[in-house]
Amino acid sequence: MVDNCTTGILPSVNSNIENILFSVLYALMSVFICGGNILTIVAVWKTRVLRTIPNMFVVSLAVADLIVGGLVVPMQSMSFVPTLSDIIRTNTYACIIHFEIFNISVSLSIVFMMTIAFDRVLYIGYPFYYQTMVTFNRAKIIIFAGSVISFGFGALPLLSYSMDACSACAMFGKTRFDFELYWNLVSFGIVCVLTSICYGYIFKIARRQRIQCCKDSAPHLMNQIEHDIKLIKIYVLVFGIFFLSWSPNLFVVIVHRFTEYHIPEFVLNITIPISLSNSGLNFLVYSVRNEDFRKAFKKLLLRPSRVVPDNPGCQA
Template sequence: MIIFICFGNILTILAVWRTSILRTVPNMYVVSLAVADLIVGGITLPVQIILSLPPFSLLLDEDKYFCLFQMVIYFVSVTTSVFSMGVIAVDRALYIGYPLHYNRFSTEKTAKVIIAGTWTASLMISIAPFYYNTWRECQVCFSFFVIPMEYQLYVQVGSIILVIILTSICYGYILYIARSKQGRSAGWEADMKLVKIFLMVFGLFIGCWTPLLSLVFDGYINQEKKELYHSTFFETSFCLSVLNSGMNFLVYSVKNMDFRKAIRDILCRKKKCINTVGPSFHRY
């Protein structure tokens, strides 16, 4: 999974950076999402592996900050991924719904501020367990035992659900516009292809995360079942959620012709350079 996730997201970032046609404001949010997913494959999973090996595995149950660190780094990447998808959905809804005004408020500077705000908010939310936890010495280092129910349900799961609702509303609005005659214009089919790509990304997220979110919710509600969730079933759901961090690359490479061309150029190391302009981002 580490190789799969890192390989795909590094190629996504390089494709946007090296290809002028891909350097758009919406793709700035795609890069932010790719960086968050890259953290999952490049930091979160290696940390999980290292801390599962002796003698580090013993420290997880004995050292408070070893235990909390592996959870916090995971929370940071996950929260940022979710927020980034929400930002992409809002951006697409504004573009489809208000095309005449979009370029006025969707600029490179605005995108940088939004991305910085997304990462700052994610970081502030995710580091809370360092200060708010139920860790006790020699206790099993497992989220149900270490992370308070109020934080996990109302902050982590709650924020994910809110973003899912917001994203669903945005794509519902886009589909509503698509069915109206007023929404039809030159280039509409190209716009809808991009929307379909982001819808596919969102659908994969829902499919990969629903099992784990359901287990977390049920585990905290039914306190007597906590022990049962420290099992292969829970670990399988966790792996599925992590695997989602590598799937966005597959969507872009399969569904977007410009991404395919850029990725092919990177992998084949062609001398002919796709990039013909400087690194500034274009308005989309």
């Protein structure tokens, strides 16, 4: 179809300065994202106090972010290297692999962020049954099932992908409208609504428990509740950063698919690294807001050859 070659967000040849700037940006992002998430994974692996069920999901999220830093970001940077960009823009298989890895990595992040939220709902809402409902073996099954779902969910747009002779590889406009609507708008909206409901319920229950502890004069229970609330605030912050990082990209999709307005490629070039940067920010959140992670990171960085001493900790 000829009109597909002249409408939407079309690839263009970037200036040399733009190519250099984005190539350097993506290189720095890749190092930052991979370094932070590898450190997060190793910290949980080597620190007994961090080997909890919630942190199993945190590690799963870090693996998803590591895929972004190790595969998605380098492949995205290829678009700004003249020789390599021709392969991405004109080779159907290279283009499909590029965006399917992109979709699958985002799906993994979404699934494990929601898993963390549901896990905390069970822990706060049903504290007496949590230890029997959520075990390490069941958590492994959940992680495996979540990974399978993510791969299937991320690969769905592949069923309607099209790339004809007059077109080039582009972020949008190469799949059916309903797939793009489903992937970008509906899935993002459902995730945000469900996760917000989960954390709203969690804070409601935590507030009720705090009031009850004050009435019963139970300081030891109050300390545990305050500790749980701090952890939940960290997970809420992780979700909030995800929402803010991906909102500009979602806005571009909505404008592109629901209006006649032409989106310059430079705008898309700006929103994509903003979205991908989310994969490196979780490490900073853990470093600043979680004392156990902060201590583990310091010991790994200052004494990387030594295993962090084991400490008994709550498995919840």
